[in-house]
Amino acid sequence: xxxxxxxxxxxxxxxKRENLVSAAHCATRLRLVTNDNSKVNVKKLxxxxxxxxxxxxxxxxxxxxxxxxxxxxxxxFLSISGMTAATKADVKAAAAAKQPLPFRMVKxxxxxxxxxxxxxxxxxxxxxxLEGMTKIWPDMANSGTYQIFHLFSNAAFVFLPIxxxxxxxxxxxxxxxxxxxxxxxxxxxxxVNAWSVAGMIENGQAIPQADxxxxxxxxxxxxxxGHVIPVIIAVWFMCFxxxxxxxxxxxxxxxxxxxxxxxxxxxxxxLTIFGPIxxxxxxxxxxxxxxxxxxxxxxxxxxxxxxxPLTVICGIHHMYNTVEIGMISNTGLNTWMPIASSxxxxxxxxxxxxxxxxxxxxxxxxxxxxSFSAFLGITEPAIFGVNLRLMRPLICGMIxxxxxxxxxxxxxxxxxxxxxxxxxxxxxxxRFALQYAIMLAVSFAVAFILSWILHKxxxxxxxxxxEASEDTSxxxxxxxxxxxxKGKVYAPIKGNxxxxxxxxxxxxxxxxxxxxxxxxxxxxxxxxxxxxxxxxTTDTKHAIGVSSPDGMELLIHVGVNTVAMNGDGFELFCxxxxxxxxxxxxxxxxIEKIKSAGYSTTTAVLVTNSDDYSELDIKExxxxxxxxxxxxxx
Amino acid sequence: xxxxxxxxxDPVGIHARPAGILVKAVKPFESTCKITKxxxxxxxxxxxxxxxxxxxxxxxxxxxxxxxxEDTAAETIEKFFKDNL
Numbered sequence: 084x085x086x087x088x089x090x091x092x093x094x095x096x097x098x099k100r101e102n103l104v105s106a107a108h109c110a111t112r113l114r115l116v117t118n119d120n121s122k123v124n125v126k127k128l129x130x131x132x133x134x135x136x137x138x139x140x141x142x143x144x145x146x147x148x149x150x151x152x153x154x155x156x157x158x159x160f161l162s163i164s165g166m167t168a169a170t171k172a173d174v175k176a177a178a179a180a181k182q183p184l185p186f187r188m189v190k191x192x193x194x195x196x197x198x199x200x201x202x203x204x205x206x207x208x209x210x211x212x213l214e215g216m217t218k219i220w221p222d223m224a225n226s227g228t229y230q231i232f233h234l235f236s237n238a239a240f241v242f243l244p245i246x247x248x249x250x251x252x253x254x255x256x257x258x259x260x261x262x263x264x265x266x267x268x269x270x271x272x273x274x275v276n277a278w279s280v281a282g283m284i285e286n287g288q289a290i291p292q293a294d295x296x297x298x299x300x301x302x303x304x305x306x307x308x309g310h311v312i313p314v315i316i317a318v319w320f321m322c323f324x325x326x327x328x329x330x331x332x333x334x335x336x337x338x339x340x341x342x343x344x345x346x347x348x349x350x351x352x353x354l355t356i357f358g359p360i361x362x363x364x365x366x367x368x369x370x371x372x373x374x375x376x377x378x379x380x381x382x383x384x385x386x387x388x389x390x391x392p393l394t395v396i397c398g399i400h401h402m403y404n405t406v407e408i409g410m411i412s413n414t415g416l417n418t419w420m421p422i423a424s425s426x427x428x429x430x431x432x433x434x435x436x437x438x439x440x441x442x443x444x445x446x447x448x449x450x451x452x453x454s455f456s457a458f459l460g461i462t463e464p465a466i467f468g469v470n471l472r473l474m475r476p477l478i479c480g481m482i483x484x485x486x487x488x489x490x491x492x493x494x495x496x497x498x499x500x501x502x503x504x505x506x507x508x509x510x511x512x513x514r515f516a517l518q519y520a521i522m523l524a525v526s527f528a529v530a531f532i533l534s535w536i537l538h539k540x541x542x543x544x545x546x547x548x549x550e551a552s553e554d555t556s557x558x559x560x561x562x563x564x565x566x567x568x569k570g571k572v573y574a575p576i577k578g579n580x581x582x583x584x585x586x587x588x589x590x591x592x593x594x595x596x597x598x599x600x601x602x603x604x605x606x607x608x609x610x611x612x613x614x615x616x617x618x619x620t621t622d623t624k625h626a627i628g629v630s631s632p633d634g635m636e637l638l639i640h641v642g643v644n645t646v647a648m649n650g651d652g653f654e655l656f657c658x659x660x661x662x663x664x665x666x667x668x669x670x671x672x673x674i675e676k677i678k679s680a681g682y683s684t685t686t687a688v689l690v691t692n693s694d695d696y697s698e699l700d701i702k703e704x705x706x707x708x709x710x711x712x713x714x715x716x717x
Numbered sequence: 718x719x720x721x722x723x724x725x726x727d728p729v730g731i732h733a734r735p736a737g738i739l740v741k742a743v744k745p746f747e748s749t750c751k752i753t754k755x756x757x758x759x760x761x762x763x764x765x766x767x768x769x770x771x772x773x774x775x776x777x778x779x780x781x782x783x784x785x786x787e788d789t790a791a792e793t794i795e796k797f798f799k800d801n802l
Binding site for chain 1: 732734741763768769
């Protein structure tokens with residue numbers, strides 16, 4: 084078979100170089116990301132000699148060539164197209180950018196939530212346990228220790244907007260501290276706590292209001308405790324403004340003008356527009372579900388339970404307390420609680436099924452406690468951390484919840500109080516203990532079984548075991564793409580930046596190898612500091628030279644005297660002559676190993692041709708990968 | 718043109734630090750200074766290129782110096798090799 088001819092024909096039929104974003108191959112397939120899949124002539128492509136099949140999936144065009152053939156065609160393809168080899172991760176990232184908006188939004192939501200999961204899992208479990216215990220021993224609520232623990236349990240939820248805002252600012256590429264400020268604004272103590280609102284209305288107290296937009300309308304001065312979506316929208320907007328401003332405002336006044344304008348604009352729009360629109364939506368949802376549950380024969384309950392998890396995603400579920408309070412004062416029986424309980428329990432069950440089935444250890448260790456928290460009635464970790472990201476478990480849980488709620492409604496289960504769901508729900512449904520147990524069992528069974536059947540671990544479904552392990556490297560998420568500016572070095576390592584003169588080694592400190600910075604690493608991954616070319620690597624794997632197209636030469640030397648480690652604990656992901664993009668993983672190193680070998684981990688990042696520049700500006704302090712840390716002036 | 722051969726005795730070879738000092742030592746001279754190992758030759762002024770050679774202890778290298786001050790340069794650089802590498 085003529086590989087060159089095959090590659091050439093593929094190249095022509097996919098729309099040549101201008102339609103190609105990246106190319107990679109796996110054991111059997113050539114995987115291409117194109118700018119416009121409609122320009123690809125699939126019919127003709129299938130008829131190319133050597134091509135066994137063509138299809139597109141997840142934004143990738145996959146051309147099946149078969150083992151042994153694909154790599155040879157790939158090489159020819161690269162030489163014809165002049166492209167550089169992309170890793171599969173690159174192809175996936177490029178494909179992700181092409182997914183439809185709703186998918187990207189769900190992905191963003193997951194990216195924002197995953198880093199803060201430990202915080203809310205802890206809080207969720209404490210909260211579930213405490214609430215349950217106070218139902219068993221009501222006196223406990225008066226003890227000082229309980230009050231202190233209670234404080235721990237809801238801190239993460241009361242201030243959830245701050246956590247979400249910080250994480251969102253990181254995901255969307257804004258300043259995380261400005262993000263934190265936006266979060267703080269939304270839960271400021273001068274605003275009425277969102278969780279108190281229901282009670283205040285019940286007691287006939289007025290919610291304070293404020294005139295906005297020169298008296299155009301009034302807003303309720305209420306906070307956004309426990310909210311997620313409005314915070315993410317606000318922070319997304321903030322990052323958008325911040326980046327725009329950085330571009331147009333002269334550097335001299337950038338430092339005070341940009342944050343000022345960003346906070347003012349975002350804060351005001353959040354409290355007067357994004358927030359109130361959201362509150363209005365909440366009210367409608369509330370009216371909607373109250374109407375829903377009046378539908379008889381369990382249908383209404385099933386529908387309400389079906390949408391319940393979606394309202395959790397929007398963060399409006401705490402408003403249901405209003406419904407529950409109303410029910411108890413009218414009939415003495417809270418029939419909303421079984422619906423919520425069933426919905427929550429089912430989400431827990433769906434998550435539990437994933438936790439048991441997945442082979443990804445890291446994912447398992449997160450999914451398991453998340454599901455326990457859900458069984459106790461706190462579903463955020465399970466929904467945001469697992470179910471929503473995979474989508475299928477969320478839907479399975481919704482169905483399970485709906486079936487369970489219908490059962491509960493047919494039994495006529497009602498609670499005598501409100502505030503707990505899940506396992507602790509037994510404590511407030513003592514008259515219906517058996518029925519309540521059946522309801523939970525039904526919702527658990529349905530959700531668990533569906534989720535168990537439908538969940539598939541995300542592997543490359545097509546080419547088997549060989550590559551499955553690659554996707555599990557979640558500890559090094561893909562970095563956002565950045566546009567490199569001339570003369571700038573972007574932090575190759577996460578850690579703390581110090582001037583090179585403070586590196587604990589006289590040669591580096593004296594600037595013999597050039598001026599620059601030292602990074603005290605907090606994570607053992609080296610990313611490419613700009614778009615450029617690898618100019619040197621060593622057999623001992625601990626140092627990399629990178630040169631930029633505009634002539635900057637940079638040496639990244641991990642640790643001091645680590646040449647003596649002879650490569651032990653270091654792994655290289657690049658070779659001399661490779662073209663690299665900023666943020667691409669170049670090397671991993673074992674921080675602990677370097678320390679236990681008795682060497683400093685401080686990594687020298689030096690501009691070896693610093694003599695060519697008149698001045699180097701460095702930014703000291705904590706850095707995330709790809710923060711700009713050195714600016715060279717000519 | 719001046720030329721000399723030298724076998725590296727420094728246990729870590731011409732790595733970052735020695736390379737740094739070597740480049741610094743070569744910089745003041747006007748002559749072009751080149752180092753050759755096997756079939757690879759690079760400019761001694763280019764730190765990255767020098768490090769990229771991966772010269773190790775026991776490797777024999779040729780240093781070639783050509784230009785107006787080649788005599789003094791060769792002398793200084795050869796001494797540098799003997800003293801430091």
